[in-house]
Amino acid sequence: MNRILKVSYGPALLVFLILMARFTFPNKMTFIIELAIFSIYVMGNNILYGYLGMVSFGQPFYLGVGAYATAIFLAHVGTNPLVGMLLSLLMGLVVGLILGPAFIRLRGDYFALINAATCAIGMFTIEKLLLPITRGDDGLWYRARMSQIPFVDIRMPDKFFLFALAIFLIVLILYNFMDKSALGSSFRAIRVNESKMKFLGYDTFKIRWIGFTLASILSALSGSLYAINFGFVNPSLAEPHRAAEVLVATLIGGAGTVFGPFFGTLAFLGIKDLVSQYIAHWELAVGILTLLVLFRFSKGIWGNTEAIMNEKFGKKRNRSVKKLLTDKAAT
Amino acid sequence: MNIDLLLPAIFFGLSVSGILFLVSLGISIGFGLMRIINMEQMVYYTFGAYMAYTMVSATGSFLLGIIAGILVAAFLGFLVETQLLRRVYGKELMFTMVVTFSVFLIGIGIIQYTWGLDPKPVSSPFHTMIPILGVQMPLYRLFIIAIAFVVYVLIQLMLNKTIIGKAIRAGIENPDQVQGLGINIRRIFTVTFVVASGLAGLGGSLNAPLTMTGPYMGFDMLLFAFITVILGGLGSIKGTLVSALIMGQVISVGGTIWSPLAFVAPFIVMFCVILWRPTGLFGVTGKAFGFQE
Numbered sequence: 001m002n003r004i005l006k007v008s009y010g011p012a013l014l015v016f017l018i019l020m021a022r023f024t025f026p027n028k029m030t031f032i033i034e035l036a037i038f039s040i041y042v043m044g045n046n047i048l049y050g051y052l053g054m055v056s057f058g059q060p061f062y063l064g065v066g067a068y069a070t071a072i073f074l075a076h077v078g079t080n081p082l083v084g085m086l087l088s089l090l091m092g093l094v095v096g097l098i099l100g101p102a103f104i105r106l107r108g109d110y111f112a113l114i115n116a117a118t119c120a121i122g123m124f125t126i127e128k129l130l131l132p133i134t135r136g137d138d139g140l141w142y143r144a145r146m147s148q149i150p151f152v153d154i155r156m157p158d159k160f161f162l163f164a165l166a167i168f169l170i171v172l173i174l175y176n177f178m179d180k181s182a183l184g185s186s187f188r189a190i191r192v193n194e195s196k197m198k199f200l201g202y203d204t205f206k207i208r209w210i211g212f213t214l215a216s217i218l219s220a221l222s223g224s225l226y227a228i229n230f231g232f233v234n235p236s237l238a239e240p241h242r243a244a245e246v247l248v249a250t251l252i253g254g255a256g257t258v259f260g261p262f263f264g265t266l267a268f269l270g271i272k273d274l275v276s277q278y279i280a281h282w283e284l285a286v287g288i289l290t291l292l293v294l295f296r297f298s299k300g301i302w303g304n305t306e307a308i309m310n311e312k313f314g315k316k317r318n319r320s321v322k323k324l325l326t327d328k329a330a331t
Numbered sequence: 332m333n334i335d336l337l338l339p340a341i342f343f344g345l346s347v348s349g350i351l352f353l354v355s356l357g358i359s360i361g362f363g364l365m366r367i368i369n370m371e372q373m374v375y376y377t378f379g380a381y382m383a384y385t386m387v388s389a390t391g392s393f394l395l396g397i398i399a400g401i402l403v404a405a406f407l408g409f410l411v412e413t414q415l416l417r418r419v420y421g422k423e424l425m426f427t428m429v430v431t432f433s434v435f436l437i438g439i440g441i442i443q444y445t446w447g448l449d450p451k452p453v454s455s456p457f458h459t460m461i462p463i464l465g466v467q468m469p470l471y472r473l474f475i476i477a478i479a480f481v482v483y484v485l486i487q488l489m490l491n492k493t494i495i496g497k498a499i500r501a502g503i504e505n506p507d508q509v510q511g512l513g514i515n516i517r518r519i520f521t522v523t524f525v526v527a528s529g530l531a532g533l534g535g536s537l538n539a540p541l542t543m544t545g546p547y548m549g550f551d552m553l554l555f556a557f558i559t560v561i562l563g564g565l566g567s568i569k570g571t572l573v574s575a576l577i578m579g580q581v582i583s584v585g586g587t588i589w590s591p592l593a594f595v596a597p598f599i600v601m602f603c604v605i606l607w608r609p610t611g612l613f614g615v616t617g618k619a620f621g622f623q624e
Contacts, residue, residue, distance in 0.1 A: 055425050102606060108424045109368050113557055114605045117598040120554065124595035241550050244436065251429065284440020290433035294426070295418070 007180060011172035014262065015165060022161065031273065033161050035265055036168040037225045038246075042253065042261035043175055044218030045246045050256030051187035052211045054104075057243040058115025061122040062216045064238025065091050066223025068126060071233040072133060075140045079147035081154060085224045092220025096213030104208040119240040127235045139234030146231070154228065164225055171218070172258075178214075179258045187211055188256065248290050254300025263301045338466045340587040341580065346472035348579025349479030350541075353534030355556035355563075355571055356486070357527030363503040363566025365420055365520055367427035371411065373549030373556065374438030375404035375528040379535025380544045381442060384451045393456035397536045404532020405525045407438075412524040417517070435549065442546045450545035475537050482530065483572055490568070499523055503566055555582075558601040563611050570613030 022032050041063060048054045069091040070084035078084070103114055127136050134140060146155055154160045178184050186207050189197050197204050227233050236242075245268065253264020271289065272282040297304050354376050361369035379400035386396035411434060419427045459470040490496035498519050501509045510516045542548060559578050563570030581600055586593025604611065 053425065055428060106605065109428055110561075110605050112428065113561065114602060116554055117558075117601045117605070120598040121595060121602065124591065124598075128591045128595075240554065241547065244432065247429070248433075248436075282440075283436045284444060287433045287436030287438075287440055290436070291415075291430065294430055294433065 007177045008173045010259065011169055011176055014172065014259065015169045018165060029157065029161055031269065033157070033164055033229060035262075035269060036164045037222050037229065038249070038269060039262045039265045040168060040171050040225070041219055041222035042246055042249045042265050043171065044215040044222065045250045046253075046255060046257075046261045047187070047211050047215045047218070049247065049250050050254075050260065051184065051191060052208060053191040054208075054212075055109070055112045055247065056115040056215075057112045057247075058117070058119035058240065059215075059219055059246045060238045060240065060242045061115070061119035062092065062095065062219035063223040063226070064119075064122060064126060064235070065095050065216075066220030067227040067233045067237050068134065068223075069220065070224040070227040071140045071142065074145055074227075075142040076133065079145050080149065081146050081228050082149050085221070085228070088220045088224035088227075089217055092217040093213060095220070096216030097209075099216075100209045100212040101205075104205070104212055116240055116243065119238065119243065123235055123238050123240065126238060134235075137235060139232050141232045143231030146228070160229060164229070167221070167225065171221070172262075176258050183207070183210065191256075248286055251290055252293055252300055254303030254306075257300070257302045257306065260300055260302040263305075267301060336587050337584070338464060339468070340584045342463070342466065342468050343472065344579040344581075344583030345576075346475045346541075346579070347582050348575045349475045350534050350538045351555060351559050351578055352479050352572055352575035353482060353530050353537070354552060355559040355575065356568065357524075357531050358556055359560045359563065359566060359568065359571045360499075360503075360523055360527050362560070364499060364506070364523055365416075366424070367416065367419060368424055368431060369527075370428060370431040370553065371434035371438060372528065372531050373553045374435055375407055375531040376535035376538075376552055377438065377442055377544075377546070377549040378407060379404045379532030380453075380539040380542075380548060381446055381451070381535075382532070383536035383539040384446075384453045384544050387453055393540075396453075396539075397533065400532045400536030401529045402532075404535070405529035408528025408531075409521065409525050411528075412521050416524070420520070435553075439546050439549065446546070448546060450543040453539040453544055455540040471540065478533070478537065482533070486568060495519065495522060555597055558597045561601060561611055562604050564613040565611065567611075567613040570611060573612060 018032060018036070022029055041059070044062070045056065045059050048056050066088040069088040070081070073084040073087050074081065099118065103111060106114060126134050143155070148155070152159045152163050154163045186197065186202060189202075190204050190207060194204055197207075223237070226237065249264040249268040250261065251264070252267045253262065254260030267289075268286065271285050275282045275285045293300055299307060354372070357372040357375075358369045361367055361372070382400040382403050383393070383396035386399045387393055415430070415434065416427075419430050455469070455471045457470045457474070460467040461470050461473065462468075463473075488496075490500055498509060498514050498516075499522075502516060502519055506516055509519070538552075555578065559574050560571060562577065563572070563574030578597055578600070581596050582593050585596035
């Protein structure tokens, strides 16, 4: 019980702050909805990049899998959005389990590029091969077909906001739990020194596979939420060009941290919103910011904030140990 | 598919190969020599195309456009290499990948800021058609093939006959030993990088009349260039040429059979190559890359 409290304290506080923000700035609700959904997507990428150290240029594919699973279900088969979401999660799981073993054997940029290739092939499948089902570039429209679900009517934007926030809270708590668990530690250990992990008797292949599948599931969930939120999908959601967005958001927020993805998304979407009001080109600002983060603040927004907070308010014992270490390094 | 369509497709494919070769050379050498992944190579390509557009619309001379494209691209390459990339040599490959990718984003931002978002058309300098084997071929496509061939010969001559070329080749084998011989490897890096980015600019200005010149033109080319480099084997110039020839045919003939294939067929090739033969056709074997186990 104590452990559950410990894990959910931070996420609950964050979600409370988001709720406050929603009522302080009522006209920013669409932005906050996108923030919550995109954060889940970035969390998926954070498992790959931040924890396991694998760069993927094909994350939009996994987003598209989730979005189209929900969309095809809602447009052709059923009417219940929750079933669509479950279907998306299942598709994410299946895709991760199938593609994982083939991809994670590869290192470095081959992993990144095979994901880009998968993304391009996936988009081609959606656009051309499954044309009768997905209607290609026109996109699928199914807003009118969505039925009411118990408790909240998620067809209304302000109700969907609560729904998305609840999902975000659950995912964040589980994510925090993963970070503190042995799994999170093994992810980080693989990133630091994989051969040592192997020497200690861990099956690093399996751990990577789990990480890859988790990332795929989270992206699919996010895609499904996008699909329900917009009420329509088109292939531009899964364009290979958009792979940069999620990577940049992960970097800015702080790779390998629990709340990094949220703050990275906040910064990324905020910059995109703000900058496009003035000069309409977000690439320049985002590129410069990324370089700055890479060379000066390698821990990202949340990573640096966390470090400062630990310095100021952390446990005394930790501080003294840290001081000892820095003193030792200085001399 | 009838044979009347196949022959033009093969010739078109050759011109596509020419562009691909010019553009992907920088990525291949960048990995072979400097051990970095050059994602920002396509910035020079895009700048080359935009210089061609600017010069053609300002003066009407396409030759001037090509020269300006090469010079601007080479200068940008010099700037990026000396100011930024020096700091990332010897770091993790993933780090270089992300750094050069953000340079790429900045380049796109600058292009959008200078030239705007809408695509710019560049008219082809020659409209003559030349009959070859009973097929009417645009002279411009033949011109591209010829230039790519000349560039290949020049590069081979430079690598095999000049001291600096020999130093580059030795650097691909073992940079530390080259440095031990008293050769300033940093200067070699700069020279190579400037040449490679100039070639990318050349590729861009040559490709401008064939495609729409837009800020995002580098993105599609980036993926195609990477496919070319991986198929040929990272760090091998001969491999890059051979795989550019193959990729050109895949794009062109594939597109003739069924037009959507022009976009997706290269990715299917890449998918298969990475899964079955990650070292590429002429790549260096060993644990340089790809598989470690």
